[in-house]
Amino acid sequence: METDSRGRALARFSVDAPRETDITPLLLSVSRVLRAAFAANIDAGGHPPFADLSPRTVRRKMLKGYPLQPLVATRLLRNSLARRGGGGNVTYVSAKGTLVVGSSLAYAAVHQTGGGRGIPARPYLTLSEGDWGRIGALIAEYAAAHPPE
Numbered sequence: 001m002e003t004d005s006r007g008r009a010l011a012r013f014s015v016d017a018p019r020e021t022d023i024t025p026l027l028l029s030v031s032r033v034l035r036a037a038f039a040a041n042i043d044a045g046g047h048p049p050f051a052d053l054s055p056r057t058v059r060r061k062m063l064k065g066y067p068l069q070p071l072v073a074t075r076l077l078r079n080s081l082a083r084r085g086g087g088g089n090v091t092y093v094s095a096k097g098t099l100v101v102g103s104s105l106a107y108a109a110v111h112q113t114g115g116g117r118g119i120p121a122r123p124y125l126t127l128s129e130g131d132w133g134r135i136g137a138l139i140a141e142y143a144a145a146h147p148p149e
Contacts, residue, residue, distance in 0.1 A: 009112040010090060010102035011038070011125045015139070026142040027099040030135055031084065031091050034101045037131040039082035041124045042071050051120035070122050071111055080105050081124075 013030055015023055041047050050070040053061070058068060066073040080103040084091045092100040102108065102125065114121035127135075 009108040009125055010100050013099040013101070013135075015097045021146070023097050023142070024093050026138060027093045027097070029138050029142075031093070031099055031101050033131060033134050033138065034099075034127070035082050035084065035089075035091070037127050038101070038125055039078050041126055042078040042081070045069055046122060046124065047126055047128060050122040050124075054118070071124060077103060077105055077108060077111065077124075080108070 011034060013027070013034065015026065053068065053070055061068055061073060064073070071077055080089050081101075083089055090100060090102045090104050094100075109115075110119055111122050112125055113123075
């Protein structure tokens with residue numbers, strides 16, 4: 001996970017492959033696993049669990065009728081991760097075998113890493129063992145269907 005100078009929170013995934021091998025289809029499949037995992041992480045309240053909301057944030061959310069769960073007031077952050085091409089979504093595949101998935105929303109990095117004024121880190125760009133297993137299976141399936149020449 002990384003953040004950049006524009007405040008985006010990004011996950012970078014790379015696969016070493018021969019230069020002449022186009023692994024774009026594999027990386028796009030991996031991007032679907034990543035986006036689903038990141039959105040599910042927000043839905044589940046974090047893995048590990050997100051830090052509790054401050055009393056001030058709880059009051060503000062109650063007044064606005066928002067859910068009392070971290071990172072889900074408007075669902076913009078979650079949806080920016082879940083939907084390729086959706087508002088704030090960053091999904092980029094380079095010709096060199098690198099996939100970048102994340103959110104370009106202005107507050108995405110602050111929630112991932114924590115920030116000033118007492119905002120705790122709530123890392124949502126995380127993967128479970130099951131997610132890693134799905135990614136491994138995709139790589140194995142792709143490798144079996146595209147053996148080296």
